[in-house]
Amino acid sequence: MAEPIFTLHNVGVDVPERTLLADISFTVAPGEFVTIGGPSGSGKSTLLRVLATLLTPTSGTIMYNGQPQASYEKTAYRREVSYCYQQPSLFGETVWDNLAFPFQIRHVDISEERMTQALASVQLPAAMLHQPITDLSGGEKQRVALIRNLLFTPKVLLLDEITTGLDAVTKEAVHDVIANLNRQGLTMIAVTHDEVELAAADRLLTIEDGRLAVAV
Amino acid sequence: MTQLVVTPTALLFAVALVAIALVISLKEKIGLEKDLIVGVIRAVIQLTVVGYVLTYIIKVNQHWLTLLMVAIIVLNAAWNARGRAQGIPHAFAISLLAITAATGVTIVLLVLAGAIAFVPSQIVPISGMIASNAMVAIGLAYRSMNSQFHDQRQALLERLSLGATKYQTAIAVVREAIRTGMSPTIDSAKTVGLVSLPGMMSGLIFAGVDPTKAIMYQIMVTFMLMAATSLGSTIACYLAYGQFFNADLQLRTFR
Numbered sequence: 001m002a003e004p005i006f007t008l009h010n011v012g013v014d015v016p017e018r019t020l021l022a023d024i025s026f027t028v029a030p031g032e033f034v035t036i037g038g039p040s041g042s043g044k045s046t047l048l049r050v051l052a053t054l055l056t057p058t059s060g061t062i063m064y065n066g067q068p069q070a071s072y073e074k075t076a077y078r079r080e081v082s083y084c085y086q087q088p089s090l091f092g093e094t095v096w097d098n099l100a101f102p103f104q105i106r107h108v109d110i111s112e113e114r115m116t117q118a119l120a121s122v123q124l125p126a127a128m129l130h131q132p133i134t135d136l137s138g139g140e141k142q143r144v145a146l147i148r149n150l151l152f153t154p155k156v157l158l159l160d161e162i163t164t165g166l167d168a169v170t171k172e173a174v175h176d177v178i179a180n181l182n183r184q185g186l187t188m189i190a191v192t193h194d195e196v197e198l199a200a201a202d203r204l205l206t207i208e209d210g211r212l213a214v215a216v
Numbered sequence: 217m218t219q220l221v222v223t224p225t226a227l228l229f230a231v232a233l234v235a236i237a238l239v240i241s242l243k244e245k246i247g248l249e250k251d252l253i254v255g256v257i258r259a260v261i262q263l264t265v266v267g268y269v270l271t272y273i274i275k276v277n278q279h280w281l282t283l284l285m286v287a288i289i290v291l292n293a294a295w296n297a298r299g300r301a302q303g304i305p306h307a308f309a310i311s312l313l314a315i316t317a318a319t320g321v322t323i324v325l326l327v328l329a330g331a332i333a334f335v336p337s338q339i340v341p342i343s344g345m346i347a348s349n350a351m352v353a354i355g356l357a358y359r360s361m362n363s364q365f366h367d368q369r370q371a372l373l374e375r376l377s378l379g380a381t382k383y384q385t386a387i388a389v390v391r392e393a394i395r396t397g398m399s400p401t402i403d404s405a406k407t408v409g410l411v412s413l414p415g416m417m418s419g420l421i422f423a424g425v426d427p428t429k430a431i432m433y434q435i436m437v438t439f440m441l442m443a444a445t446s447l448g449s450t451i452a453c454y455l456a457y458g459q460f461f462n463a464d465l466q467l468r469t470f471r
């Protein structure tokens with residue numbers, strides 16, 4: 001078996017008077033699709049945020065590609081390990097502002113062609129590129145946010161209930177994108193209650209009360 | 217020229233004007249009575265002390281004493297700006313640096329251009345004007361930064377999660393904060409002479425100076441304040457935005 005892309009050992013997150021995560025240990029193989037389930041408030045999103053370095057664990061170790069997660073430069077790491085929020089917030093004025101951002105932060109020439117291709121991949125029209133973000137529906141916003149993470153293909157995609165609240169058509173479009181990326185060898189860790197995603201996954205981890213309950 | 221003298225009796229009558237404000241505050245239950253009284257007492261004490269100090273400094277006319285007075289003004293302005301920072305770490309040091317730079321650069325340019333002379337009667341009041349405007353601008357910029365980092369938290373978090381640096385994450389916030397800090401100066405520059413007759417010009421006219429000459433000075437002051445507030449709020453914002461992030465490039469909360 002290939003060396004794990006993630007190795008977590010006794011990872012915990014304590015905040016004043018509360019333990020959000022405790023003794024979390026598991027590994028994720030490259031290209032694996034892992035889902036994380038469990039009741040709301042159990043620590044699923046916290047775990048994803050820890051993997052994304054958006055939250056620093058207070059105990060335990062996380063290895064990414066054989067190196068301590070903490071040793072990576074944060075911006076480089078986050079461009080490889082991309083975190084998608086449950087209720088994303090688009091910024092700026094238009095869809096263009098959002099899709100230009102990944103180019104801008106990498107100091108790469110902005111390619112509208114790549115932007116429109118990305119829009120097409122989630123079944124959004126090219127004309128949407130210059131639409132104000134206030135005109136977009138919830139499903140459209142979620143898809144724009146998703147392709148904002150995918151314009152420069154990451155190595156790991158962390159999905160935090162991104163299909164929750166989407167209509168059936170949008171959900172299917174997002175599922176297709178996810179399945180396609182997984183086929184291309186992208187590692188995915190998704191917090192989800194969605195049956196299609198659960199069925200597509202290689203493994204389900206369950207978190208209850210901040211602890212790993214079942215590893216199937 | 218008419219001799220300008222405010223007698224103690226005239227000042228006492230002026231206190232009656234404060235009484236009007238007090239009565240309104242009491243009747244309307246605004247709750248500002250304590251602040252009004254403290255304000256009046258402080259104004260009387262501070263201005264009296266400053267009056268004697270200025271008289272002495274102008275009489276002695278020593279560079280080091282003039283600079284000391286400027287330093288005290290700048291320190292006080294920085295301390296006040298810090299008070300508006302709502303917990304931004306190192307706000308005093310940042311404000312001090314920003315106000316010192318804004319005041320220093322503006323004064324040096326004005327002296328080099330020959331617009332003012334390096335004498336206490338000109339340097340001290342001009343420094344006070346610059347430092348107080350820079351202080352207000354920086355205070356507004358801090359408040360704008362704080363509220364943006366609070367209100368736009370989700371969008372900022374998303375920029376971070378996409379792999380943006382501190383600068384790439386915060387630049388839009390920084391620009392808006394600088395705009396907010398500068399807006400009173402720009403607004404007053406637009407309406408100067410139409411709405412307000414600013415203090416310096418009014419004072420000169422009051423003292424009998426030809427209005428056209430007073431206006432020349434006012435134009436200089438207007439430009440000087442634009443330079444000082446833009447310099448002050450830009451330096452303060454660029455130094456302060458980093459304080460909203462921790463060492464792990466995550467958003468800090470300190471409100």
